Amino acid sequence: MEFNPTSASVETEGCDLHFWYQGTGPLLIMIPGGGGIGRQFNLLFEHLDEQFTVCTYDRRQTNASKVNENKLMNPAQQARDIIAIVTALGRQKTSIFANSGGGIIAFQFAISYPEFLDHVIAHETPTTSLLDNSTYRLDRAFQLVDTYRKHGVRAAFQAFMGEMKGYQDYVPAEVLSQEDAENFWENEYLVFTIYCPELRKIVENGVSIAVAAGLASEDAFYAVTTIHQSEILNCPRFIFPSHHSGYEAEPAAFAEKLLAALEHMEQKRQLT
Structure with missing residues (x-):
């Protein structure tokens, strides 16, 4: 159906956490990455709501x-925020789709609270410590923070976007506010970039998990990370349409691939 969600909020650990949802069926929570604005997923709702109760939210201290x-940013606390939403909706379990830095939160959730999970798909999560050039990525992360501190948000994003692939002539549907952009560089970017949850613990927990990369992302570092993640997790690695923001660029095709991936994972779980 057309995008017409129910909006709600839940008070948790000093944050009035705002979320919205639409549809019927099992719960599917979508975790946004850097900047934390949930409306980046709004274009997916109408393509998913017949199979799932689709839910997204503004992560704490954003929007x-x-x-x-x-x-x-504290990934452990951000994982608890998801429990607050699941509980507020009267559910016992959820599936998760997470993009970019949101995948760090999804991985942490799978480590800390596997009993709440059906399936997890982490799309282009930047676990840079797994890369062969991890030392360069570590230096690069601190260089970008220095750029932000010396020259501001615009300069930092310009340098950051220089490493993104597939974005030629793309105009984003959603743009961060100045406040959320500053919060990203001040409080989120380094955590998302250099923190890697213990993925082997996810395997021990028996979580149904997969990773995904965008077709247009090619060999961008955040796509290459998914190869290493899939090897450690011994899980499927799906190729989704478009680039790092494919859910906005090609929402119908992206949703179709996401549904197929979740169906594959559910069939595999039923066989085990």
Whole structure:
């Protein structure tokens, strides 16, 4: 159906966490990456809501989910935020689709709270410590933070986007506010870039998990990370349409691939 979600909020750990949902069936929570604005997934709702109750949210201290004082992002706390949403919706389990840095939160959730999970798909999660050139990526991360501190948000994003692939002539549907962009560079970017949850613990937990990369992302570092993730997790690696923001660029095709991936994972789980 057309995008017409129900909006709600839940108070958790000092944050009025705003979320919205639409559809019927099992719960599917979509975790946004850097900047934390859930509306980047809105174009997917109408393509998923016949199979799932689709839900997304503004991560804490972004957009509508305000806190009294912004702090360095804590993946453990962000994982607990998902439990707050699941509980508020009266559910016991959820599947998760997470993009970019949101995948760090999804991995952490799979480590800490596997009992709440049906399936997890992490799309282009930047676990740079797994890369062959991890030392370069570590230096690069701190260089970009220095650029932000010396020259501001615009300069940092310009340098950052220089490493993104498949974005030629692409105009994003959603743009971060100045406040959310500053919070990204001040409190999120380094955590998302250099923190890698212990993926082997996810295997021990028996979580149904997969990773995905965008077709147009080619050999961008955040796509190459998914190869290493799939090897450690011993899980499927799907190729989704378009680039890092394929859910906005090609929402219908992206949703079709996402549904097929979740169906594949469910069939595999039923056979085990």
